[in-house]
Amino acid sequence: MKDNFIIWLLQNFSVLGIVVLSQIIFSRHSNAESTRIKPDVLEKYSGQHEEAFVADSKRVLELMKYVLERIGETLGFQGYQEGFNYPFTIRFTDGSAAPIPNVGAYTYFKSDQMGVMAQEMVLDLDVLTAYPQDFDREFIHELTHAVVHDDLGSKSRNLTPWFDEGVAIYVAGDGESWVEHALRRAHLKPEPVLTDLDGPQQSTRYPQYFLAIQALLEKVGQEGLKKIIQRIFEGRTPEEAIQDVSGLSWDAFQVQVHSYSLRKLNEMKTLILKAQESETKGL
Numbered sequence: 001m002k003d004n005f006i007i008w009l010l011q012n013f014s015v016l017g018i019v020v021l022s023q024i025i026f027s028r029h030s031n032a033e034s035t036r037i038k039p040d041v042l043e044k045y046s047g048q049h050e051e052a053f054v055a056d057s058k059r060v061l062e063l064m065k066y067v068l069e070r071i072g073e074t075l076g077f078q079g080y081q082e083g084f085n086y087p088f089t090i091r092f093t094d095g096s097a098a099p100i101p102n103v104g105a106y107t108y109f110k111s112d113q114m115g116v117m118a119q120e121m122v123l124d125l126d127v128l129t130a131y132p133q134d135f136d137r138e139f140i141h142e143l144t145h146a147v148v149h150d151d152l153g154s155k156s157r158n159l160t161p162w163f164d165e166g167v168a169i170y171v172a173g174d175g176e177s178w179v180e181h182a183l184r185r186a187h188l189k190p191e192p193v194l195t196d197l198d199g200p201q202q203s204t205r206y207p208q209y210f211l212a213i214q215a216l217l218e219k220v221g222q223e224g225l226k227k228i229i230q231r232i233f234e235g236r237t238p239e240e241a242i243q244d245v246s247g248l249s250w251d252a253f254q255v256q257v258h259s260y261s262l263r264k265l266n267e268m269k270t271l272i273l274k275a276q277e278s279e280t281k282g283l
């Protein structure tokens, strides 16, 4: 509806349309006068998991009360308790058309020629009811994407997958377990976990994306991460923004990520081996 209205405005009153759009696009820097839009958790659901739907939609509302503030504090965004810049809906389904199959949740944005206009989060109860213990983490991960994309607006296009995913995993707080799973899957060999950051987005690379964000935090700290996001908002790519804030070229940064990741994976391997050893002794 809102999209159509804006397109209609542009066609009929281009000057007024541009004023409306520029207020939306530049709202990051406007003050309390900007209008925030409350996320809309849809009450319509007609699948097989009615009980989970009732419980999970209640949980979504509870989590949003404090998670939005935490995301804002971590990444340097303001005002998300009051709402989003763009319309944002959360919808439950059975099965979904997620770009990566069998994910419990995904968020996408609908855009037109003028930029991002609305976002939707789809929560797939077929998957989420099979792994109920993962619900909070999955939701916080997706909510982080939604907030980042909402704040960056049309500049979200500059985000590269490793940065976008790494930040979401970092905020959701389950990065260590991604890394541990990957290391165990690789029979405790660090090398298979180490991947290229430039390659296509793949869930098997998520542990590396998270380790890259950790390496970045070790270098620039949380305030540095906020500055990098601010630079992306100003039109830089994450790689350019990292160079601006840390002074490291993209190649030099990747070398640091590699050595950081190798160090962390070896530390984790030692811990796992020690735990296995004491288990064996205990028997």
Ligand SMILES: [Zn+2]
Residues within 6 Å of the ligand: 141, 145, 164, 165, 168
């Ligand atoms: Zn993600």
